[in-house]
Amino acid sequence: DGGITQSPKYLFRKEGQNVTLSCEQNLNHDAMYWYRQDPGQGLRLIYYSQIVNDFQKGDIAEGYSVSREKKESFPLTVTSAQKNPTAFYLCASGQGGAYGYTFGSGTRLTVV
Amino acid sequence: GQQLNQSPQSMFIQEGEDVSMNCTSSSIFNTWLWYKQDPGEGPVLLIALYKAGELTSNGRLTAQFGITRKDSFLNISASIPSDVGIYFCAGQKTSGSRLTFGEGTQLTVNP
Numbered sequence: 088d089g090g091i092t093q094s095p096k097y098l099f100r101k102e103g104q105n106v107t108l109s110c111e112q113n114l115n116h117d118a119m120y121w122y123r124q125d126p127g128q129g130l131r132l133i134y135y136s137q138i139v140n141d142f143q144k145g146d147i148a149e150g151y152s153v154s155r156e157k158k159e160s161f162p163l164t165v166t167s168a169q170k171n172p173t174a175f176y177l178c179a180s181g182q183g184g185a186y187g188y189t190f191g192s193g194t195r196l197t198v199v
Numbered sequence: 200g201q202q203l204n205q206s207p208q209s210m211f212i213q214e215g216e217d218v219s220m221n222c223t224s225s226s227i228f229n230t231w232l233w234y235k236q237d238p239g240e241g242p243v244l245l246i247a248l249y250k251a252g253e254l255t256s257n258g259r260l261t262a263q264f265g266i267t268r269k270d271s272f273l274n275i276s277a278s279i280p281s282d283v284g285i286y287f288c289a290g291q292k293t294s295g296s297r298l299t300f301g302e303g304t305q306l307t308v309n310p
Contacts, residue, residue, distance in 0.1 A: 129301065129302035193240065
């Protein structure tokens with residue numbers, strides 16, 4: 088079955104360490120997105136990529152980095168520069184047109 | 200970035216009650232989408248609307264695309280405990296453009 092996979096589901100890191108969240112899709116979608124969700128809040132766009140080897144900053148890109156070397160993969164690195172990294176991170180992909188996005192099941196990152 | 204105005208922010212209802220929520224914008228959108236997010240999971244698409252005035256149902260869910268193209272409504276009839284979650288609206292201005300999301304409606308259903 089086609090889908091979008093985020094791993095791991097739960098991640099714990101010490102303050103000051105970089106951490107990379109994985110996102111893989113086998114839907115053949117061109118576009119991929121990373122969102123951050125804090126308790127009781129909506130979805131805030133971190134980075135997005137509409138094509139391989141290209142990506143753009145979203146609304147809250149500071150302290151994050153991404154790469155898009157393959158169509159299927161869009162990893163997100165939360166760097167030590169991100170002041171408040173503890174959050175629920177969602178990856179999504181889209182095929183263009185008017186079909187919306189398919190979301191992964193999320194990674195809950197806790198920094199202690 | 201721009202957000203859609205989604206209301207209410209939260210709802211606490213009894214099982215069996217009907218629910219209504221809506222999303223408004225100052226801009227026109229050509230596609231409206233409604234997602235549901237179960238606790239600890241990613242959002243899942245419930246209904247997509249493509250035409251002003253369109254009314255679309257999916258089981259107990261009914262959504263409408265406002266005739267001004269600046270709003271959309273979602274109704275849930277005869278709520279059940281598994282309806283619990285966060286409901287998001289999303290608008291798309293043109294085909295292929297990025298989605299703009301509402302801030303979500305947190306629904307709690309008491310058995």
